[in-house]
Amino acid sequence: MTGSAALGDRLEQLCQEFAGLDVRDRLELLLEYAESLPPLPERFAALRQDESHRVPECQTPVYLFTELEDGRLRLHAEVAPEAPTVKGFVAVLRELVTGALPAEVATLDVDLLRRLGLVEALGMVRMRGLHAVFQRIRNEARRLAA
Amino acid sequence: MTTGYAHPEVLVSTEWVETHRQDPRVRIVESDEDVLLYHQGHIPGAVMIDWQRDLQHQVVRDYIDPRAFEELCASKGISNDTTVVFYGDKNNWWACYAFWTFKLFGHADCRVMNGGRKRWEAESRPMVREPEPQYPRGTYRAAAPDLSIRAFRDEVLAHARAGLPLIDVRSPGEYTGELLHMPDYPQEGALRGGHIPGAINVPWSKAVQEDGTFKSRAELEQLYFEQAGLPRQGQPVIAYCRIGERSSLTWFVLTYLLGLPRVKNYDGSWTEWGNLVGVPVAKGPEPGKAT
Numbered sequence A: 001m002t003g004s005a006a007l008g009d010r011l012e013q014l015c016q017e018f019a020g021l022d023v024r025d026r027l028e029l030l031l032e033y034a035e036s037l038p039p040l041p042e043r044f045a046a047l048r049q050d051e052s053h054r055v056p057e058c059q060t061p062v063y064l065f066t067e068l069e070d071g072r073l074r075l076h077a078e079v080a081p082e083a084p085t086v087k088g089f090v091a092v093l094r095e096l097v098t099g100a101l102p103a104e105v106a107t108l109d110v111d112l113l114r115r116l117g118l119v120e121a122l123g124m125v126r127m128r129g130l131h132a133v134f135q136r137i138r139n140e141a142r143r144l145a146a
Numbered sequence B: 001m002t003t004g005y006a007h008p009e010v011l012v013s014t015e016w017v018e019t020h021r022q023d024p025r026v027r028i029v030e031s032d033e034d035v036l037l038y039h040q041g042h043i044p045g046a047v048m049i050d051w052q053r054d055l056q057h058q059v060v061r062d063y064i065d066p067r068a069f070e071e072l073c074a075s076k077g078i079s080n081d082t083t084v085v086f087y088g089d090k091n092n093w094w095a096c097y098a099f100w101t102f103k104l105f106g107h108a109d110c111r112v113m114n115g116g117r118k119r120w121e122a123e124s125r126p127m128v129r130e131p132e133p134q135y136p137r138g139t140y141r142a143a144a145p146d147l148s149i150r151a152f153r154d155e156v157l158a159h160a161r162a163g164l165p166l167i168d169v170r171s172p173g174e175y176t177g178e179l180l181h182m183p184d185y186p187q188e189g190a191l192r193g194g195h196i197p198g199a200i201n202v203p204w205s206k207a208v209q210e211d212g213t214f215k216s217r218a219e220l221e222q223l224y225f226e227q228a229g230l231p232r233q234g235q236p237v238i239a240y241c242r243i244g245e246r247s248s249l250t251w252f253v254l255t256y257l258l259g260l261p262r263v264k265n266y267d268g269s270w271t272e273w274g275n276l277v278g279v280p281v282a283k284g285p286e287p288g289k290a291t
Helices: A003-019 A023-036 A042-049 A084-097 A102-106 A118-122 A124-145 B014-020 B036-040 B051-055 B066-075 B090-104 B116-122 B153-161 B172-176 B217-227 B246-257 B269-273
Strands: A062-069 A072-079 B026-030 B083-087 B110-113 B166-168 B237-240 B263-265
Touching: A003 A023, A003 A084, A023 A084, A023 A118, A023 B036, A042 A062, A042 A072, A062 A084, A062 A124, A072 A084, A072 A124, A084 A124, A084 B036, A102 A124, A118 A124, A124 B051, B014 B083, B014 B110, B014 B116, B026 B090, B051 B090, B083 B090, B083 B116, B090 B110, B090 B116, B090 B246, B110 B116, B153 B166, B153 B237, B153 B269, B166 B246, B217 B246, B237 B246, B237 B269, B246 B263
Parallel strands: B026 B083, B083 B110, B166 B237, B237 B263
Antiparallel strands: A062 A072
16 A cells, blocks of 8 residues: 555544544543653653744644654654643644655645544634644655655 | 732632532532643533633624523523632633623622632642533523623724723733734734734733732732732723633733722734724834824
8 A cells, every 4th residue: 555545544534533423522532642642752852942843833832853764754742731632633643644654744634623523622713723733744744755 | 818809709719619519509610721621630520611612602703692601501500699610721711711701691609719720730639530510400591791891892992092001911922013923824813913002011921820829919919000000990991812811811800809890801802903904003012002
């Protein structure tokens, strides 16, 4: 299977998994994702001092790190515990993009939040920080693909 | 409490909440910025009211109407005579927003748990990860919205032109107008940056201490009256921020902790003002003057 099909399938699967639930269960699932986000690997910890890894649109601290392994994307993150919504969304994105080709991630569907049913579950005003996280990952992927 | 607030009864301690959480006359309500926090763990017996999904109209930019508010209260087991205690994340900023909305519909007995989630957790008080508890339905009659605490744009313009006190509770960068063009997301802010002419800048967070509790009356007087120059009484005051959420905390502080009699929250705030055609805007650190 090509990388593209794998990412497309995963996206479809995640959208079904979330959007198929009622709002309450969707939030529970997002919380499960939040709790599954692994801690930031030690080698990135010191890099947090470099504010360029922080997503400034999020009010609580969110740090994102991307790298390539055999040409495939790896995403590492640290999100403040008082922001489980952002943490959950980062974990969903991590599940989605890990192992994908950066060029594919760079062109991911911008409508992702709506397709996952998160706009409906969280409300429009909460989308700004999440959009920023998503945008950041797409931009990083674009940079790595260049 | 020994802090000498103007209306000390509206603040309750974490200890008070722990001893009253099973009192049938009391309903504990959590309101957060991050909606998953309640699901992750909350005060046993607390219900959740979400500012965005529950209190705001889902189509029009406005609050729900009195009928929808009645239904919301009844479904959470709240009646007109229930003591409603709000608490939440971010130093109670959303708790104050919910408190303000309840006052808008005339709820008599509203309180805020001083210190919010942060203090409750810091004191290792009990939290449960359970579905929201169901209470017997309340009986509720909402009053017509109390517009003595809510300001609309035309009134704000007249207020600014009359040189009456306005307080902008956003961060200094938002006040001066330098923080507007968020990378990638200019469409989610306002088209113009700056502040309403004449407004003084006192970021909302200055009213709270590190542990999430409010500062003492003396410290608050120093902040708002001595430093910011708000009149101690008489003149009406309007507070605003970006969408009216942070300013509801300042409204709470000015009204209940300092006892100012005529304070309004302008919930349209900068996301309305900064997009309005033709209204005066001041840039930079000086308050400026409306013409």
